Amino acid sequence: MNTHKILPMLAIAGILFFSCSDDDDAPAVINPEELITTITVTLTSGNSTITLKSFDEDGGDGPTAPVVTVSGNLTANTTYSGEILLQDESVSPAEIVNEEVEGEADEHQFFFESANNLNITTSYSDTEADYIAGGSTNPVGVKFELVTTDVSTGAFTVTLRHTPKKPNDGTLSDAGGDTDIAQSFPITIE
Amino acid sequence: MKRFTLITVFLLGVTFSSAQDCDKTLTGKVIDFHDGVPLKGAKITFNDQMIVTDTEGNYTITNLCAISYAFTVSHEDCNSQVVTINIAKVRSKDFYLEHHLSELEEVKVDGAQQNKTSSSQEETINKNIIERYSSGSLGDALREITGVSSLNTGATIVKPIIQGLNGSRVLIMNNGVRMQDMEWGDEHAPNVDINTAGNVTVVKGAGALRYGGDAIGGVIVMEPSKAPIKDTLMGKTVLTGASNGRGGAISSEIIRAYETGWFVKAQGTLKRFGDVEAPDYILSNTGVFEKGISASFGVNKFTYGWDAYYSFYNNKIGVLSASHIGNVDDLIDAINSQEPAIIRDFTYDIENPRQEVTHHLGRLRYFKRFEKFGKWTTQYDFQRNERLEFDVRQSEELRKIPGIDLELTTHTITSDFKIDANSEYVLDFGVLLRYQENFADPATEVKRLIPDYDKYDAGMFLTGEYDINDNMVIDAGIRYDFNQIDAQKFYQKTRWNERRYDVDFNDLIIEDAGTQWLTNPKLEYHNISTTAGLNYSFKDVYNLRFNYALAQRAPNPSELFSDGLHHSAARIELGDLRIDQETSHKISLSLQKSSDTWGWEIAPYANIINDYILLEPTGVELSNRGAFPVWEYRQTNVQLLGLDTKIYAQWHHNWKTNHSFSIVKGKETDNDIPLINMPAPNITNRITFQKEEWFGLSASLESQYHFRQNEFPPNIDVFSVRRGENVLLEINTPPPAYHLLNASIDVALPLWKQNTLKMGLTINNIVNENYRNYLNRQRYFADDVGRNFLLRLTFNY
Numbered sequence: 001m002n003t004h005k006i007l008p009m010l011a012i013a014g015i016l017f018f019s020c021s022d023d024d025d026a027p028a029v030i031n032p033e034e035l036i037t038t039i040t041v042t043l044t045s046g047n048s049t050i051t052l053k054s055f056d057e058d059g060g061d062g063p064t065a066p067v068v069t070v071s072g073n074l075t076a077n078t079t080y081s082g083e084i085l086l087q088d089e090s091v092s093p094a095e096i097v098n099e100e101v102e103g104e105a106d107e108h109q110f111f112f113e114s115a116n117n118l119n120i121t122t123s124y125s126d127t128e129a130d131y132i133a134g135g136s137t138n139p140v141g142v143k144f145e146l147v148t149t150d151v152s153t154g155a156f157t158v159t160l161r162h163t164p165k166k167p168n169d170g171t172l173s174d175a176g177g178d179t180d181i182a183q184s185f186p187i188t189i190e
Numbered sequence: 191m192k193r194f195t196l197i198t199v200f201l202l203g204v205t206f207s208s209a210q211d212c213d214k215t216l217t218g219k220v221i222d223f224h225d226g227v228p229l230k231g232a233k234i235t236f237n238d239q240m241i242v243t244d245t246e247g248n249y250t251i252t253n254l255c256a257i258s259y260a261f262t263v264s265h266e267d268c269n270s271q272v273v274t275i276n277i278a279k280v281r282s283k284d285f286y287l288e289h290h291l292s293e294l295e296e297v298k299v300d301g302a303q304q305n306k307t308s309s310s311q312e313e314t315i316n317k318n319i320i321e322r323y324s325s326g327s328l329g330d331a332l333r334e335i336t337g338v339s340s341l342n343t344g345a346t347i348v349k350p351i352i353q354g355l356n357g358s359r360v361l362i363m364n365n366g367v368r369m370q371d372m373e374w375g376d377e378h379a380p381n382v383d384i385n386t387a388g389n390v391t392v393v394k395g396a397g398a399l400r401y402g403g404d405a406i407g408g409v410i411v412m413e414p415s416k417a418p419i420k421d422t423l424m425g426k427t428v429l430t431g432a433s434n435g436r437g438g439a440i441s442s443e444i445i446r447a448y449e450t451g452w453f454v455k456a457q458g459t460l461k462r463f464g465d466v467e468a469p470d471y472i473l474s475n476t477g478v479f480e481k482g483i484s485a486s487f488g489v490n491k492f493t494y495g496w497d498a499y500y501s502f503y504n505n506k507i508g509v510l511s512a513s514h515i516g517n518v519d520d521l522i523d524a525i526n527s528q529e530p531a532i533i534r535d536f537t538y539d540i541e542n543p544r545q546e547v548t549h550h551l552g553r554l555r556y557f558k559r560f561e562k563f564g565k566w567t568t569q570y571d572f573q574r575n576e577r578l579e580f581d582v583r584q585s586e587e588l589r590k591i592p593g594i595d596l597e598l599t600t601h602t603i604t605s606d607f608k609i610d611a612n613s614e615y616v617l618d619f620g621v622l623l624r625y626q627e628n629f630a631d632p633a634t635e636v637k638r639l640i641p642d643y644d645k646y647d648a649g650m651f652l653t654g655e656y657d658i659n660d661n662m663v664i665d666a667g668i669r670y671d672f673n674q675i676d677a678q679k680f681y682q683k684t685r686w687n688e689r690r691y692d693v694d695f696n697d698l699i700i701e702d703a704g705t706q707w708l709t710n711p712k713l714e715y716h717n718i719s720t721t722a723g724l725n726y727s728f729k730d731v732y733n734l735r736f737n738y739a740l741a742q743r744a745p746n747p748s749e750l751f752s753d754g755l756h757h758s759a760a761r762i763e764l765g766d767l768r769i770d771q772e773t774s775h776k777i778s779l780s781l782q783k784s785s786d787t788w789g790w791e792i793a794p795y796a797n798i799i800n801d802y803i804l805l806e807p808t809g810v811e812l813s814n815r816g817a818f819p820v821w822e823y824r825q826t827n828v829q830l831l832g833l834d835t836k837i838y839a840q841w842h843h844n845w846k847t848n849h850s851f852s853i854v855k856g857k858e859t860d861n862d863i864p865l866i867n868m869p870a871p872n873i874t875n876r877i878t879f880q881k882e883e884w885f886g887l888s889a890s891l892e893s894q895y896h897f898r899q900n901e902f903p904p905n906i907d908v909f910s911v912r913r914g915e916n917v918l919l920e921i922n923t924p925p926p927a928y929h930l931l932n933a934s935i936d937v938a939l940p941l942w943k944q945n946t947l948k949m950g951l952t953i954n955n956i957v958n959e960n961y962r963n964y965l966n967r968q969r970y971f972a973d974d975v976g977r978n979f980l981l982r983l984t985f986n987y
Contacts, residue, residue, distance in 0.1 A: 027642045027678050028632040029703040036814050056814045058705065061637065061755035061762055063688035065812040090705060100585065115914055155914035162584060172912075173523070176531055178582055179516025182816035184911050 031090070035059045036097050038087040039183055041158060043080040043146055050074060052156070052185040059090070066183065073188040074120075080146040081125065084110060084158070086181070101160070102131040102142060108180075110141025111159045111172050118154030118187055121147050138166045148189045157184040212255040216275070217730065217786075218283045219247045230882070236261070245882050246840075248786055279660050281730040306411055308655055308665040309723020309737040310397030311337075311780045311793050311834070315390050317415065321984055322934070322950065325430035325439035325461055328362075328384045332410065335392050336850045337793070337834035339869040342966040343377040345466050345975045346478045346507050347545075350380070351965070353394050353795060354830045354854040354868050355407030358746045363401050363411045365499060367553055367571045370600040370626060372640075374748035376805075376967060377759070381503050381549035381575060383482035385428070385441035385459045388415030394834075395776045395795070396719060396741035399651050400606065400618060403669040403719030404743035406774040406799065417445050417453035419490060427985045434978035435477070436536065437463030451491040458483045464538040465508075469958040469976035474534040475508040475541050488555075496556040503549040508540040512971045514582050515760045517816030518919065519912045521970065525920055530972040542589050548576040564609035564617075573600040588635070595631035596640060600624065615656045622649040622671075628747065637754050639763070640747050641679035648672045653721075666722040673715045673744045679751055680706040695767060711751075715744035715771050731789075735780040745769045749803050749823045759967075762811055762820045769825060774799045788839040797830040798859075804828075806866050807921050810908040817909055819921065828865055830856040848876045855901065864901035866922065870964055871897045886938040893931055899924040899964045925969055928961035930954070948984040953977065 037059060041052040050073075056066035074080070086097040101108045105128040112122040125143040128135030164177035220232040220243050228247025233240055236251065236259070243249045256278035275283060305312055313335045323331035329340040329348030341349040341356050349356050362369040362380050371381040384390075393409040401409045425444035432438060443457035461480040465472050481504045488497025512530030515521050524531065550573065557567040579594035606620025624647040630638040653667030678700075686692055686707055701708035723737035752765035775798045782791035803825050810817040832854035840846050851873045856865035878890040908919045934952040941947055958977040962969040 026701070026708065027630070027638075027680070029680060029706060029708070030632045030635060030637050031704075032636055039814055054814055056812075058682050058684040060813045060815050060818070061753075061811075062682050062684045062813070063811055064684045066814055104585065113912065157912055157914075159912075163582075178514065179520060179816060180584060181814055182517055182519065182911050183814055184914055 032059065035088045035090055036086050036181060037089045038085075038094070039158065039181060040085040040087070041082060041185070042085070043074070043082050045075070045078050045080045048075070050080070052158075052187075054183045054185070055089070057090075068183065068185060070185050070187065073190045074148050076119075076148055076151050076189050078148050080148070082122075082144045082146050084142050084144075086160075098142065102140070105131040105135055105140045106138070106166065107163050108140060109138075109161055109164050109166065109168075109175065109177075110144070111161065111170070111175065112141070112144065112146075113157040113159070113172070114187075115154030115156075117152055118156060119149040119152045119189060120156060120187070121149075123147075136166075151189050153186070153188045155184040156187045157182065212253050214254040214256055214277045214281070216251045216254055216277060216281060216283065218249060218285060219243075220249060220285045221247055245880060246786075250786075276660075282727070306391055306393050306401075306409070307397040307721075307723070307737070308663045308725040309735050310721075310739070311394040311735065311737070311778050311795070313392055313394075317388050320384055320387055320390065321428050321948075322952065322982065324385055324428045324441050324459075324982065325432055325437075325463075325980065326384070328380055328382055328387075328390070328410070328412070331384055332390065332392060336836050337394060337832070337852045337854075338392055339852075339872075339965060341376060341867060342963065342968075343379075344473070344476050344510050344513075344966070344968050346463075346476065347377055347379040347509075349373075349376070349378070350392075350410060351869060352392060352408035352410075353797070353832050353834070354856050354865075355797075356867075358749075359405065359407035359743065361402045361405045361409045363409060364551065365412065365414055365501070365553065366555065366569060367551055367573065368402060368602070369549075370573050370598060371547075371549055371575045372577055372596065372598055374746040377509075377545075378547075378577070381505070381547050382412065383441075383459045383480070383484075383501075383503055384412075385443075386414060386457055386482065386484050386501060387412040389413055395737065395778055395797075396739040396774065397721045397723060397737050399653050399667040399669040399719055399721055400620060403649065403651070403671045403717055403741055406741050406743050406772070406776075406797070414455075414486075415445075417447045417455055417490065419449065419451050420447060421449050422447050425987050427987075429983040429985075430980060431982075432463070432978055432980045434975055435463035435466040437461070437477075437538075439480075451489045451495065452487075453490060453497075454485075454487040456483075456485045462538070465534075465536050466975050467536075468973035469960050470973065471529060471533045472536050473510055473530070473972055473975070474532055474537075475511040475544070477508045477538055477540045478505065479540065480505040492559065493561075494556075494558040496554070499551075499553040499555075501549075501551045503547075503551075505545075505547050506540055507545045507547075509543040509545065510968050510971060511541070511543070513968050514543050517760070517911070518810050518819055518908050519816055519910050521760065521819065521921075522910060522917060522919060525970050542580045542582050544580050546578040546580070546592075548574075550574040562611045564607060564611060566605070566607045568605040569603070571600075571602050571604075573602075574598070575600075591634060593634055593636045594639060595634050597629045597631070598626065599629075600626045613657070615654060617655075618651075618653045620651050622647065624648075637680070637682075639752060639754055639756060641677045641751050643675055643677035643679075643747060643751075645676070645747075646672075646674045661727045663725040664723065665725075667720065669719040671715075671717040671719070671742075671744075673717070674712070675714075675747065675750070676712045677710070677747070677751060679709050679711065679753075681709055681753065682706050685753060689764070689766070691767065711767055713750065713767075717742035717744060717771060731783050731785045733780075733782050733784070735778075737776075737778050739774070739776045739778075741774045741776070742771050743774070744771045745803055749805075752823065755818060760818065761807075762818050763805070764820065764822045766823055769803055769823060770801060772799055772801045772803055772825070786840065788837070790837040791835065793834045795830075795832050795834075797832075799828050799830070801825040802828040804866065806903060807906050807919075809906060812909065812911070816911045819906075819908065819919065827859045828856060829859050830854055830865075830868075844879055844881050846878045846880065848874075848878070850874045857901070863903055866903050867965060868899065868901065870899035870924070870927075884937070887936070889933075889935040891931070891933045893929065895929045896927060896961075896963070898927040902964075921970075924964040925962035928959060928963075930959060930961070931956040945985070945987045948982075948986075950980075950982040950984075952980040952982070954980070 039054045043050040051071040054066045088095040114120040124139030127137045160181035161177035164175035168175040220229045232243040258276045327348045339351045391411045396405045427442040439461040441459040447453040459482040484501035486499040511532040553571040555569040575598040577596045578592040581593035602624040609617040626645040649671040651669035655665040698709040719741045721739040726734045752763040778795035780793040834852045836850040853871040856868045873895045876892040936950040938948045
């Protein structure tokens with residue numbers, strides 16, 4: 001006696017069921033915003049320029065490992081002025097990502113670490129005030145100074161932290177925050 | 191509502207004058223059919239005798255003759271019913287009474303009716319336990335069941351594990367609807383409010399074929415309390431306050447029912463907690479804000495009925511701030527550090543990383559009974575599950591956009607016919623049609639972890655149950671399911687080649703999108719599941735259950751398509767298009783004795799799974815952000831051997847103890863390597879003092895000992911950018927064993943008329959033990975939660 005009630009119900013259900021199944025629009029491609037394919041550290045001392053470069057063609061979640069190149073050896077007992085360039089080369093023309101770091105200079109900081117046996121010390125050459133109006137004197141590290149002493153070899157690591165504690169004592173453990181970049185370069189001082 | 195039930199058992203006409211030994215005894219329990227709660231103070235009278243059930247609902251009738259008796263059983267709110275029992279054959283019967291009048295105008299006397307299957311290992315938690323976990327989650331409450339544990343992400347994301355298996359291997363039936371809530375991710379908890387359930391049954395294993403054929407782990411069946419067929423207005427409110435997290439929950443339900451069978455029901459829950467605390471520090475950003483409402487109405491008559499049900503669930507969950515890490519060096523630092531890297535002051539604010547999940551569920555159901563034949567039920571259900579995961583991203587604007595934004599829409603029609611007119615057998619035949627669509631919103635500006643897809647399922651089953659005699663039941667069933675998944679997925683060209691898909695699957699490419707391929711994988715699976723089992727009761731107090739189940743499960747979208755950096759877990763997860771379905775053979779046995787004074791259950795099982803799909807850390811991939819751990823899905827043959835045991839003893843009228851132990855050992859059969867994420871053995875001992883006269887006082891002290899998991903897969907060597915060398919990443923090493931003490935005390939105060947107020951105080955982790963749980967994904971970063979006082983008020987009106 002109630003079958004005549006259930007039939008319309010089933011019909012409605014059926015319409016809902018099948019009306020949703022012809023959705024074949026191709027999904028939109030996503031090119032991630034946060035990509036940094038290329039890190040270039042330029043070290044200049046007088047006429048000598050050494051370039052440290054890391055190029056990762058497919059970004060953070062691609063399988064290809066970054067290609068790390070160092071253009072030459074550093075000279076012992078020399079002071080270099082360093083500058084970091086971040087780029088997204090997956091787009092053409094390449095996008096310079098430095099702007100994002102510099103625009104939020106108060107939320108970013110580069111850190112430099114040398115393996116124990118590598119005779120390098122670094123110091124910051126810039127402050128937040130260089131990039132943002134009314135910025136503090138806390139360092140950012142897009143520009144820095146690198147001093148070599150005795151002949152040695154080892155890894156030199158560049159880390160960019162986002163929202164670190166500022167000011168901090170210059171170590172990663174004190175600064176905390178999120179790692180945007182971490183790459184090490186094999187360095188020889190001769 | 192009054193818990194007091196009156197049963198009158200009359201001795202009716204069948205009186206034999208032949209000389210027999212009238213020394214037979216009938217024992218059993220009187221139990222509320224809705225929620226499994228024993229009914230105390232039930233009166234059983236026959237001839238001039240009167241027997242009253244005790245606080246546990248037990249009754250014993252002595253000096254019966256070996257003849258058939260026709261018992262009339264009545265309830266103060268019900269019409270009297272007549273049940274005939276042959277005392278020559280039956281010594282023990284549990285009476286399942288409709289505490290409220292139900293659609294069935296008869297009293298349940300068959301113990302098997304309460305169960306979802308006859309032969310599988312099963313256990314039900316009743317509404318008393320559910321109320322105790324009113325401010326918690328389904329996964330927390332289910333841990334009360336021996337053999338059920340949970341995979342946690344912090345204290346608030348709790349995925350049930352049944353006998354070692356979780357995720358897509360565990361089906362959750364919410365009010366007759368199979369939950370479609372992206373159960374595939376480790377940090378995706380079921381999107382259900384436990385307060386919507388009147389009782390929850392766990393079927394361990396794939397024996398309950400009517401719910402699905404792929405329940406290799408088991409089925410969790412959540413059932414609402416039924417509306418009575420009488421003119422009434424009733425309700426319940428549960429208020430819970432907790433010291434840890436400094437929050438609470440309120441849950442209320444109200445039912446209006448009519449003699450004609452019409453009913454209207456509404457229920458709502460609100461939960462708000464701030465940061466929870468470990469013994470030594472605050473676990474920053476672990477708050478939750480959960481909202482749930484549900485409503486239903488319909489007609490429930492004996493011959494037919496229909497109802498409409500809708501529920502809405504929304505949960506905002508904070509994920510421990512310190513668990514957001516950048517790369518493998520950060521993970522190494524976290525594992526080596528004893529304290530989380532970020533500890534802030536207590537707050538109710540929920541910041542990134544966080545999840546926001548929303549689940550809509552709508553259902554229309556119709557049933558009709560055919561006289562002397564059976565019952566036909568047809569149902570349509572609709573579900574929409576939205577999952578947003580907000581991550582710590584590079585800029586303020588990006589942090590407002592979720593990194594994962596998935597919308598899963600499911601339509602299902604099921605119909606089944608149950609032939610139950612013959613008292614000796616029951617046959618159930620059913621079909622299912624389902625369409626599902628997943629949409630991954632590109633507005634995230636993060637590559638989709640799960641692609642857009644359409645999925646079509648069709649299934650049919652036939653199950654049967656045959657009563658060989660009063661003590662023996664056999665059951666069997668078979669089910670076929672077809673699944674087709676039609677996805678549109680972008681693959682990075684480098685990933686495509688690294689997976690060697692360029693060798694096998696280049697025909698799936700439909701478009702060249704620069705650095706990515708757009709592909710259209712269409713995958714089909716045919717699954718067969720069968721089960722057979724036996725239930726045998728003997729010597730009054732013993733029950734034996736044996737079950738064999740063969741189940742096949744098709745891979746879920748995560749196992750097939752995962753591809754990329756999972757920001758919330760800081761790991762790269764890689765699925766594989768080549769993954770095929772897994773096949774489980776499970777044998778389970780359960781032998782139990784239950785008498786008034788003591789009882790036990792011993793339940794061993796063996797689950798042999800061919801082509802088991804597992805996710806495990808395999809190495810790292812390097813990028814300019816450092817090294818990320820890679821977790822890959824692969825298939826292998828495994829076996830899980832386990833044992834669940836329980837003992838209870840009623841030492842004295844007021845004193846009772848319960849003891850349980852469960853263990854499961856999982857390993858790959860080909861190479862003897864232990865499986866990842868297997869629950870460690872645990873022992874629970876509880877002593878309970880009950881005194882009915884003191885406002886129904888019940889006080890208990892519980893000890894839980896969790897052994898260390900000594901069987902785990904090997905750790906992996908990873909390249910540390912910062913250290914410039916390979917280091918051992920102790921990603922699999924389990925934390926030490928731990929012991930927790932919990933206590934609780936409950937009383938019930940009668941208010942005016944039929945209203946009662948129940949009060950309960952629970953203290954968890956009394957000694958404020960510092961511990962970490964192997965099955966908590968945040969064990970690398972922080973201790974588990976410390977001491978917690980919970981005060982609970984339940985009003986019944």
